[in-house]
Amino acid sequence: xxxxxxxxxxxxxxxxxxxxxxxxxxxxxxxxxxxxxxxxxxxxxxxxxxxxxxxxxxxxxxxxxxxxxxxxxxxxxxxxxxxxxxxxxxxxxxxxxxxxxxxxxxxxxxxxxxxxxxxxxxxxxxxxxxxxxxxxxxxxxxxxxxxxxxxxxxxxxxxxxxxxxxxxxxxxxxxxxxxxxxxxxxxxxxxxxxxxxxxxxxxxxxxxxxxxxxxxxxxxxx
Amino acid sequence: xxxxxxxxxxxxxxxxxxxxxxxxxxxxxxxxxxxxxxxxxxxxxxxxxxxxxxxxxxxxxxxxxxxxxxxxxxxxxxxxxxxxxxxxxxxxxxxxxxxxxxxxxxxxxxxxxxxxxxxxxxxxxxxxxxxxxxxxxxxxxxxxxxxxxxxxxxxxxxxxxxxxxxxxxxxxxxxxxxxxxxxxxxxxxxxxxxxxxxxxxxxxxxxxxxxxxxxxxxxxxx
DNA sequence: GCAAAAGTGTTGCCGATACACCCATGG
DNA sequence: CCATGGGTGTATCGGCAACACTTTTGC
Numbered sequence: 001x002x003x004x005x006x007x008x009x010x011x012x013x014x015x016x017x018x019x020x021x022x023x024x025x026x027x028x029x030x031x032x033x034x035x036x037x038x039x040x041x042x043x044x045x046x047x048x049x050x051x052x053x054x055x056x057x058x059x060x061x062x063x064x065x066x067x068x069x070x071x072x073x074x075x076x077x078x079x080x081x082x083x084x085x086x087x088x089x090x091x092x093x094x095x096x097x098x099x100x101x102x103x104x105x106x107x108x109x110x111x112x113x114x115x116x117x118x119x120x121x122x123x124x125x126x127x128x129x130x131x132x133x134x135x136x137x138x139x140x141x142x143x144x145x146x147x148x149x150x151x152x153x154x155x156x157x158x159x160x161x162x163x164x165x166x167x168x169x170x171x172x173x174x175x176x177x178x179x180x181x182x183x184x185x186x187x188x189x190x191x192x193x194x195x196x197x198x199x200x201x202x203x204x205x206x207x208x209x210x211x212x213x214x215x216x217x218x219x220x221x222x
Numbered sequence: 223x224x225x226x227x228x229x230x231x232x233x234x235x236x237x238x239x240x241x242x243x244x245x246x247x248x249x250x251x252x253x254x255x256x257x258x259x260x261x262x263x264x265x266x267x268x269x270x271x272x273x274x275x276x277x278x279x280x281x282x283x284x285x286x287x288x289x290x291x292x293x294x295x296x297x298x299x300x301x302x303x304x305x306x307x308x309x310x311x312x313x314x315x316x317x318x319x320x321x322x323x324x325x326x327x328x329x330x331x332x333x334x335x336x337x338x339x340x341x342x343x344x345x346x347x348x349x350x351x352x353x354x355x356x357x358x359x360x361x362x363x364x365x366x367x368x369x370x371x372x373x374x375x376x377x378x379x380x381x382x383x384x385x386x387x388x389x390x391x392x393x394x395x396x397x398x399x400x401x402x403x404x405x406x407x408x409x410x411x412x413x414x415x416x417x418x419x420x421x422x423x424x425x426x427x428x429x430x431x432x433x434x435x436x437x438x439x440x441x442x443x444x
Numbered sequence: 445g446c447a448a449a450a451g452t453g454t455t456g457c458c459g460a461t462a463c464a465c466c467c468a469t470g471g
Numbered sequence: 472c473c474a475t476g477g478g479t480g481t482a483t484c485g486g487c488a489a490c491a492c493t494t495t496t497g498c
Contacts, residue, residue, distance in 0.1 A: 006269035008230035011303070011314055047228035048303070050312070055303040079301040079316050081233070081270070081277040090272070092233055092314065094301050163450075180452070181488065188486095204449035205495035385477075402479070403461065410459090426476035427468035451494070460485085467478070 010091045013059040014045030014131065016138040017072065017098040018121065020155045025171040026118040027135065029125070030066055033115065036087045037128035043135070044116070045093070059096045067116045072098040073154035073216070077138055085130050093129075097138040099154040122174075143172055148222040150191060153212045159195050161207035162186060189221055231303075232313045235281040236267030236353065238360040239294065239320040240343065242377045247393040248340040249357065251347070252288055255337065258309045259350035265357070266338070267315070281318045289338045294320040295376035295438070299360055307352050315351075319360040321376035344396075365394055372413060372441040375434045381417050383429035384408060411443055 017028040029041040044066040045059070052058035056074060064070050074096055081092040119125065121139065124132070145151045152168045153160075166182050186192060193213050198206040239250040251263040266288040267281070274280035278296060286292050296318055303314040341347065343361065346354070367373045374390045375382075388404050408414060415435050420428040 006232055007272050009233050009270065010228055011231050011233070048231065048314075050229050053305045055301065055314070076300060078298060079277065081316065083275045092270075092277070092316075094303065094314075161450085178489075179450085180490085183451080184453095185487090200496075202449070203447065203497045205451075207450060383477085400462075401477090402463085405478080407460085422469075424476070425470045425474065427478075429477060445498105447498090448496090449494100450496095452492090453490105455489085457488085458486095460483100462483080463481090465479090467476105469475085469477095471472105471474090 010089060011048040011055075012045055012091050012093045013048065013055060013062060013096060014043040014093050014129075014134060015059050015063050015074070015096045015098050016043055016077070016135050017063060017067065017069065017100065018138075018142065018155075019100045019118070020102045020168055020171055021118060022102075023167055023171060025121040027121045027124065028067055028069070029117060029119055029127075031115045031117075032128055040128040041119075041125045042128035043095075043131045047091075055094050056096070059094075059098075063098060069100060072100045073151075073218075074098045075218075077134070077141060080130060080134070093134075095134045095138070097142065099142075099151065101155060101157045103157050139172075143174075146172055148220055150212065150214070150219040150221075153216060154218075158211055158216070159197060159209045160211075161199055161209055162192075163207060165210075191219060191221070232308075232311060233270040233277075234267055234313050234315045235270065235277060235284060235318060236265040236315050236356060237281050237285050237296070237318045237320050238265055238299070238357050239285060239289065239291065239322065240360075240364065240377075241322045241340070242324045242390055242393055243340060244324075245389055245393060247343040249343045249346065250289055250291070251339060251341055251349075253337045253339075254350055262350040263341075263347045264350035265317075265353045277316050278318070281316075281320075285320060291322060294322045295373075295440075296320045297440075299356070299363060302352060302356070317356045317359070319364065321364075321373065323377060323379045325379045361394075368394055370442055370444040372434065372436070372443075375438060376440075380433055380438070381419060381431040382433075383421055383431055385429060387432075413441060413443070 019026050028044060030044045032038055032040050032042050044062055046062045046066070048055065048058045052061065056076070060074055063072065077095040077097050079092065079094045083090060085091065124135065127135070142151065146169055152165060155168045156164055162183055165186060166177060166179065169182070170177055191213050192210040195209045195211050197209045199209055200206040241248050250266060252266045254260055254262050254264050266284055268284045268288070270277065270280045274283060278298070282296055285294060299317040299319050301314065301316045305312060307313065346357065349357070364373065368391055374387060377390045378386055384405055387408060388399060388401065391404070392399055413435050414432040417431045417433050419431045421431055422428040
């Protein structure tokens with residue numbers, strides 16, 4: 001038994017995980033099985049354990065445990081610690097946002113798969129706790145990071161067509177972009193290179209495929 | 223005595239408080255009176271208490287208690303929670319940065335004033351914990367926020383000359399700016415208005431004074 | 445041959461930069 | 472009258488937005 005000089009609190013991480021399915025930005029939600037907010041939709045997340053070496057590790061663990069997802073990009077967003085944001089006791093929540101390529105999602109591999117689902121980011125249900133606020137902040141951050149970093153690549157597999165990348169920008173920003181200007185912009189950054197492969201099979205001209213020069217590391221430009 | 227389902231942790235806030243003194247960006251440091259890192263310089267900060275309604279309130283309280291400062295702008299920066307960042311026990315630290323006008327600093331009003339001191343932001347001593355990392359992050363954030371927000375006003379009193387504002391930009395970014403272009407930039411934003419007053423008394427032409435149109439609320443442009 | 449998506453250049457405009465001199469005051 | 476900082480305009484350049492047609496494939 002320990003005696004502490006200062007009060008201690010529960011720490012949690014909550015993660016807003018986005019992906020692109022078709023032309024639409026999607027967000028992963030979990031249906032809560034316990035109180036409080038039992039039956040409500042909420043962000044995946046959970047309490048920090050002593051064997052989580054870092055907060056990020058905690059967030060990643062919850063994402064794979066609760067949602068059966070892996071291979072995501074993860075970045076800290078903001079920390080919420082107001083009194084009363086959790087009705088049980090004071091919980092300090094470190095919010096993250098995460099991105100996965102739309103391809104190869106392993107949601108179905110989970111035992112209780114129906115408890116997790118992708119929602120259109122523009123049509124979310126009522127959410128538990130202050131999760132609506134977290135999501136709003138995550139979307140803002142995401143949209144502004146498109147303008148000065150390579151976050152967009154995190155939505156795509158290693159090989160992608162420029163039109164795939166454009167679909168990411170359009171879905172996240174919620175506006176149409178001019179194809180020629182977009183290509184000039186991306187190629188002008190000098191951060192992608194052709195792989196030499198093409199994507200065939202569609203009823204149209206094959207698309208040249210590219211990869212991020214830096215692998216999938218986040219780069220800042222501007 | 224309570225039994226918790228999950229482990230609980232100490233939460234702290236640490237604050238990087240900047241001001242402009244003369245032409246130089248300064249950072250406030252506190253000399254630690256207790257273990258660990260006794261005698262080292264550190265950021266002002268301390269543990270979250272149950273009567274702090276918000277994390278921000280905790281940060282503000284510590285700033286006024288430890289440093290005797292008030293009237294600052296305060297914004298959350300990042301949360302550090304790795305194992306081992308505090309040798310005593312695991313401490314989750316929510317880092318903030320804060321800005322005060324160089325005028326009217328009340329540091330001297332403190333009882334143990336010699337325990338707190340302003341250091342040139344470019345010449346800091348060895349620091350306790352991971353505080354050097356926090357400060358580096360704060361400076362980056364600050365410098366980039368100059369480009370798309372009105373944070374700079376937070377370094378200035380209500381009335382200021384355009385050259386004061388320019389000194390802020392130069393100190394934070396660490397580079398000289400062209401006076402004419404700078405004024406065009408600021409006036410072009412349309413976020414300041416002349417107060418009608420002048421600052422006389424120097425051995426030079428009096429400077430017209432301005433105020434932020436929005437009061438001291440943070441605005442985003444671009 | 446037709447539907448569907450890929451690919452490709454030029455022009456105009458606006459915002460950012462570079463640059464040097466006169467002005468008003470206090471001492 | 473001199474030292475100090477305040478105040479002002481123009482020309483150039485480069486990046487960004489607007490804009491439409493041809494190409495390659497699968498069926």
